[in-house]
Structure formats: structure tokens, C-alpha cells
Amino acid sequence: NGGERLHIKTPAGTTVLDFTYSDNGDAGWYPTTDGEGYSLVLTDPAGNLDSGASWGASANIHGSPGEPEPAAIGAGILISEVLSHTDLPAVDAIEVYNSGTTSVDVAGWFLSDRLTDLKRFQIPIAPPIVVPPGGFHVFYEDTSFNQDTNSPNSFELSSLGDEVYLSSNIGTNLSNHRISVRFGASENGVSFCRHVRSDNEVDFVASQNTTLGTTNSLPRVGPIIINEIMYNPGAGGKEYIELYNLSGASVPLYDPAHPANTWALNGAVEYSFPSLAQMAPGEYLIVSELPSAEFRERFNLTNTAIQILGPYAGNLSNTGDSLKLYKPDAPEANGFVPQILVDRVKYSDRAPWPTSADGDGPSLERTSSVLYGNDPATWVAGSVGGTPAAANNILMTPTVGFTDLRTTRIEMAETLSIPVAISPRSTSTVLVQYAVS
Numbered sequence: 001n002g003g004e005r006l007h008i009k010t011p012a013g014t015t016v017l018d019f020t021y022s023d024n025g026d027a028g029w030y031p032t033t034d035g036e037g038y039s040l041v042l043t044d045p046a047g048n049l050d051s052g053a054s055w056g057a058s059a060n061i062h063g064s065p066g067e068p069e070p071a072a073i074g075a076g077i078l079i080s081e082v083l084s085h086t087d088l089p090a091v092d093a094i095e096v097y098n099s100g101t102t103s104v105d106v107a108g109w110f111l112s113d114r115l116t117d118l119k120r121f122q123i124p125i126a127p128p129i130v131v132p133p134g135g136f137h138v139f140y141e142d143t144s145f146n147q148d149t150n151s152p153n154s155f156e157l158s159s160l161g162d163e164v165y166l167s168s169n170i171g172t173n174l175s176n177h178r179i180s181v182r183f184g185a186s187e188n189g190v191s192f193c194r195h196v197r198s199d200n201e202v203d204f205v206a207s208q209n210t211t212l213g214t215t216n217s218l219p220r221v222g223p224i225i226i227n228e229i230m231y232n233p234g235a236g237g238k239e240y241i242e243l244y245n246l247s248g249a250s251v252p253l254y255d256p257a258h259p260a261n262t263w264a265l266n267g268a269v270e271y272s273f274p275s276l277a278q279m280a281p282g283e284y285l286i287v288s289e290l291p292s293a294e295f296r297e298r299f300n301l302t303n304t305a306i307q308i309l310g311p312y313a314g315n316l317s318n319t320g321d322s323l324k325l326y327k328p329d330a331p332e333a334n335g336f337v338p339q340i341l342v343d344r345v346k347y348s349d350r351a352p353w354p355t356s357a358d359g360d361g362p363s364l365e366r367t368s369s370v371l372y373g374n375d376p377a378t379w380v381a382g383s384v385g386g387t388p389a390a391a392n393n394i395l396m397t398p399t400v401g402f403t404d405l406r407t408t409r410i411e412m413a414e415t416l417s418i419p420v421a422i423s424p425r426s427t428s429t430v431l432v433q434y435a436v437s
Contacts, residue, residue: 001034019049025180028052028202031115031165032178039063043075051200057176074109074168074177076100077131081207081216082183083191085159090189092141092157094164095212097194098131105130106137110167110174111145113155118167118174121145121153138212160185160338185329185338195219198377199352205374206341219372223247224263224279226323226343226373230363230386231316237361238298239316240288240388241265241323245279246369253277254328261328261337267344268321271312279307284389287312299388306389318358320348345373354381361385365392 003022009015023034029052032038039058047054059070080097083090094111098104107129112120123129123144131137139145146154157164161184168177181204183192193207193216209217228242245251253263253273265271271287279285288295288310295301295308316323323345329338349358353376357364363386364379371378383393 003029017049021055022052024052025178026182026204030055030057030178031180032057032167032174032176037061038176041069048200051202053196053200053202057178059176061176073170073175074104074106076102076133077104077106077166077168077177077179078194079164079166079179079181080136080194081191081210081212082157082164082181082204083189083210083212084157084162084183085186085188085190087188092146093191093212094139094145094157094166096131096137096139096166098133098135101133103130103132103135106166106168108169108171110165110169111139112165112167113157113162115163115165115180118165118178119172120155122169122172136213159188160332160336184341187329187340190220193217193219195372197372197375199375203374205372221246221343221370221372223249223251224253224325224342225366225369226325226345227284227366227369228363228382228386228388228392229316229323229345229347230388231321231347232318232349232357232359233363233386234359234361237385238288238290238295240286240290240295240310240386241269241312241316242386242388243279243285243287243325244366244369245281245283245285248281250281251279253279255330258328258331258337261331263325263327263342264339265312265323265325267324268316269312269314269323271310273309277307277309283307285309286388289315299385301389303389308389318349320346320350320353322346343373345379347379348376352376354379357381363387365394367392367394 005020008017021040022029025031033040040055041058043056044054056075058064076099078097078099081095083093086092105128107123108125109123110119112118114120129137141156146156148154163180163182165178165180168175183204191207191210192204195203195205197203206220207217208220211217223245225244225246226241227244230240254275255261259275262273262275265287285307288308290311292308292310324341325343326339327342329340331337347353347364349355356362361384362381365382367378367380380394387393
């Protein structure tokens, strides 16, 4: 019921289909197919079958076994943007988008912020609210889902994080199509938007600009990013995470109004930055599994200006894990400190993520500081040993290190062949010529 792999083969063992379905609504799959009687229906046979974007919920309870699938109600309607942290005159908003090829009337559908009460607010039946293919419709708090603040069916969105459910209807009952999004704490005026990655996976992330009623902007990036991840350095190697300040200004890794509230790394590892730490423009910073002095000696980082922090708690999984960088927002009246997600990377040792970063010596290195980080297309397997506190080696310029230096007697005009290792994964031979006096 939670999702699993299906592998269809011929008697000779040839693969016909091989994919994994899911019940994860946050990743674009369909909650109504998870125990409510609707089946998963393939809508894009040429697409990535591991992605919910290639599937839909059946039009009818129990699906349509052995028969053509009838047109589903509301197929293609998505929640594409949510604004949840506002001060008057701005108000919270929920944007829907029609990714399908036919117009859809969403009048009578249901909006809710609770999975346990999906019919909390019903969109008025009339007048029609028709969303054309490629079109948008925005529901604003003061004119729709929270217009009557005294009604038990009204709701508002929390700036500390919330979820939104949009469900199709048959009269006053739920029908097959439901889409949901979940999001964390947000900065004032910053919306969350639906972003489709290069591998067709869907993230719902903070946007560069609020674009209600129009095409979404790109995800917000920076000012501090996760720039390099050494998650499986191989035998004898050590893990580390490199951050980079892509902005043109110094960035305090704490709340200047409340210096005790600092930035933090969470997920696979746990680390809270020290009070008053900051990063200068263009600066690299290392967070290591080792104490800073030991890391500095191991990697021969003699420049004492390089910030090396650690050790962090936990470890980076060799098969894939999630890293999240948070900054503190202003405390609530009760003292609670919201954590704003600045950057995250959910890496993997499987394609389309770079597989040679899995124990062969290279780290994962970001190809661009301005591209969205949680996307395999933004990363490459870099140099053997990584490039801690230095620019990423995204062009794969070979770095040469001698692996067989030996003392020998060299005669005049004699040459000596010495094998060397040339990153990332090959070995070659160079001729080293010595001058003898």
C-alpha cells in the first residue's frame, strides 16, 4: 500500500516494464489511490513511469479492469503555488494550474488544510470557475477559503508550515481527483511553487518571486548553498560538506536580532553553527565529521582564514540521504523559533545522480551556484579527494599525483618511467626528466 517496484519480464528474461509506484502525494502521486478505491492509471506511456506525472487516478471506484479508462474528472489540475505568510493588505493565496489539454470547471471542488477533513471548504457551485489548458486560477483567503472567519469550515494558512488539499467533487461528495502539497515555514511574502526537476520529480519549494496567476518563477537559491558533498570517500577518506556564499555581501549565520539563534544543518547530519559565525562574499566553509584541526592537517589546508567547523553528529549515507540547511526566522510571541529552509539536497548513488561519487574518491560537486540544488542535473562527480574550500572542478581538469616515488641512481641522460594517478579514474605513465650535475 505504500508503493513498490513492479518488474514485468518475458519468459526469456527480457524486461518489458520496470518501475516503482508510490503513495507519496508530496512527490506528485495520488492520495485517492491509497485505500479509497481508485486505481492508478497510466496517462503517459512514453513518460518516466517512476514519476507520478505519468499517472493519474481512475475516474471510477475500483478502476476499469479490462476496459478503456473513461475520462477522469479534473485530470491535469494541480496546486502550483501557495502564499502562506503575509501581512495586510496582502493575504494568503492558493493557486491552481491546469496542466491538461481540456478546460476544467473547479466550482464545487473542496479546499482544506486537513487530511482528516477534506471537505472543509467547498468552492461555490456558481458561477463556473473554468480553468483552461495552461491556465491558472487563484483563491485568495479573504474572498474564498477564509472569507467568513466565524465559519468552522473556513481556514487560514500557517506561516510556520502547513498543507493544502484540493479535491474534485460529485455534488457534495469527494470524487477521484485530489492533489496535495506540504510546505514548511516561510519568510514574509515568499511563496512556495511547484517545480519539476530534470528527472521529472516534483518539489514544492520557495520561489524567487511570487507569481500568482502566471507562470511560476524558478526556485529561490542562496545566498548560502550546499556546494560540495563528500558522502562516500572510500577507504581511509573522510566525509565533509562544503557551503558557499554566492552573494555579494557577508551573511551572518545567525539572527542578528537574536544572536543565540543560529543556522543549522539537519537531515543526514546534525550541526548548529556557532554564535556570531558569518561568511564573506564568495567564501567557502567546510563542515566536517572531523574536528577542524584534524581536517585541516589531513587536507593540508594551511590557510588559517579558511573556516572549518565540526564535527557534526551523524553521517552521510553511502546509498543516498537528505541534507537541509536552515536559518532562523524571528521568534514567535511564545518564543518558538521558525526554521526557514535555505537549501536542500536529497542525493543518491543511483543514476541520474553521478554514480562515480559513490566510493571511487570523487565528491559530488555543484555545477553552478545559481541553479536549483535538489536536482541531479546540477551535480557532477568531481576530483578524486574533492576540492574542499576551493572552486569546484566541474570541467574535470586532471589533477596529477605521484603514487610511486622511489629513490634510485640516475645516470646522465637516463629517463625513468614513473606511474601516476590521473583523476578522476584512470592511470597513465609520464616520463620525468632529471637534470644531473
